Amino acid sequence: MEYQILHxxxxxxxxxxxxxxxxxxxxxxxxxxxxxxxxxxxxPQEVKIMVITGEGKAFVAGADISEMVDKSQAEGEAxxxxxxxxxxxxxxxxxxxxxxxxxxxxxxxxxxxMACDFRIASTLATFGQPEVNLGIIPGYAGxxxxxxxxxxxxxxxxxxxxxxxxADEALxxxxxxxxxxxxxxxxxxLKIAKTILSxxxxxxxxxxxxxxxxxAMDFDAxxxxxxxxxxxxxxxxxxxxxxxxxxxxKPTW
Ligand code: HXC
Numbered sequence: 001m002e003y004q005i006l007h008x009x010x011x012x013x014x015x016x017x018x019x020x021x022x023x024x025x026x027x028x029x030x031x032x033x034x035x036x037x038x039x040x041x042x043x044p045q046e047v048k049i050m051v052i053t054g055e056g057k058a059f060v061a062g063a064d065i066s067e068m069v070d071k072s073q074a075e076g077e078a079x080x081x082x083x084x085x086x087x088x089x090x091x092x093x094x095x096x097x098x099x100x101x102x103x104x105x106x107x108x109x110x111x112x113x114m115a116c117d118f119r120i121a122s123t124l125a126t127f128g129q130p131e132v133n134l135g136i137i138p139g140y141a142g143x144x145x146x147x148x149x150x151x152x153x154x155x156x157x158x159x160x161x162x163x164x165x166x167a168d169e170a171l172x173x174x175x176x177x178x179x180x181x182x183x184x185x186x187x188x189x190l191k192i193a194k195t196i197l198s199x200x201x202x203x204x205x206x207x208x209x210x211x212x213x214x215x216a217m218d219f220d221a222x223x224x225x226x227x228x229x230x231x232x233x234x235x236x237x238x239x240x241x242x243x244x245x246x247x248x249x250k251p252t253w
Contacts, residue, residue, distance in 0.1 A: 001042075006035045007055075013048035014193045016100075016186070022056030028108050029064040033086050040089045048201070049193045050093070052116060053100040053186070059125065060109025065134065080139035083108070087115040087140050091212065094205050096196055100189040101125040101176065106164070111142035114149060117208060119176040120192065121167035122185040127175055128164035148215060150174050200237045201253055 007018040017039070019026045043050075054060055063083070071079060090097055090112075099105075099116035105127050113119050113127075121127075129146065131137050138146070138159065146155040150173045158165070167179040180188045196204060206229045214222030237253060244251035 001035070001038050003035050003039070005029075005032045006039055008039060010044065010047055012194075013046060013197060014190060015043070015047045015050045016190075017050055017052050018055050019052070019060060020055040022054075022058070024064065025058035025061035025104060026054045026056070026109070027061050027064040028083070028112070029067050033083060037086050037089070040086070040093065043093075043095075047095065048197055049095055050097045051100050051186075051189050051193060052090075052097065052112070053189075054102055054109075056103070057124070058104040058109070059099070059101045060106070060112055061104045062107030062109055062130075063139070068136075076139075083140045087112065090115045094209070096193075096204065096208065098189055098193060100185050101127075101167070102182070102185055107131055107138065108140050108142075111138055111140040111145065114142060114145040114175075115140070119170075120178045120180065120185065120189045121170060121176040122182040123167055123179055124182050125167040125170070125176075125179075126164045127158075127167075127170045128162060129159045130162040130164065132160065133162045146175075200233075200241050200251070202237045203233060203241075206233065 005019060005021050007020050008015050009018075019032070021027065021029070021032070068076070068079065097116045099113040099119040101113055101119055101121040103122070103124055103126070105113045105125060107128075107130055110127050110129055129138050129142060137143065143155070143159065146158070149155075154173045157163070165173070167176060170176045171179050178188070178192075210226050210229050213225055217225070240253060241251045
């Protein structure tokens, strides 16, 4: 499939996926979801980690408002569910997914960033859930992800007031993990990607799986599935890594 909005490029196992519809500040339209769904279902084996970013002054300025305005109640619900399914696919990819937030991450754009494993932001990035300005609420499961990520008070503050916050404020709230100068955003993100790629690949995959599965469970069940996966690394990658430590050398995974 030829992509029009998504521009994937792969180097050394890292796919940088650029959302490119800058004339509309990369607002997410139905073509975006078609392309993203296709891309996620056809990721080449060589891709070990994904970085999502936006072209121009926005990461993503939200869902495309012009596509939503005339929808009926049933269409609105279906629209939300369809977008949620694609974001869930991103969240459930077995490889790490990092958001490199270059500019506006508003509404559905902030929701997309939250569906990634973590977020590195440029000082030019702005975050917000301005849906109530439009008489709607976040619909790509952002209400759920945001309250889990930054706590109910911070989430409701952002969602009720539609306040746009800077990257530094987002860092303070725990919405992003690191803030860097705009010209260093990709370099720093790729450095982090490389660090992750140097770790035990199965352990990296399992740590994501365990956290995501556990968040949907009660504490005891969540801890149990952690122990089960912990055990699965023994006589396996875990032995390689621990033996290397004891022998004072680097592991070869
Ligand atoms: C459609 C959008 C858009 C959006 C920007 N554009 N955001 N089009 N949907 N979400 C378009 C503008 O209409 C304009 O098109 C062009 O992009 C440039 O935008 P400007 O407003 O001229 O730029 P600027 O003055 O720099 O303002 C930037 C901005 C503003 C502050 C980010 O664009 C803005 O407030 N955008 C809307 C943000 C928002 O409300 N997002 C949440 C959407 S609801 P033209 O053709 O005039 O040049 C949502 C729900 C998700 O995301 C859940 C769904 C299930």
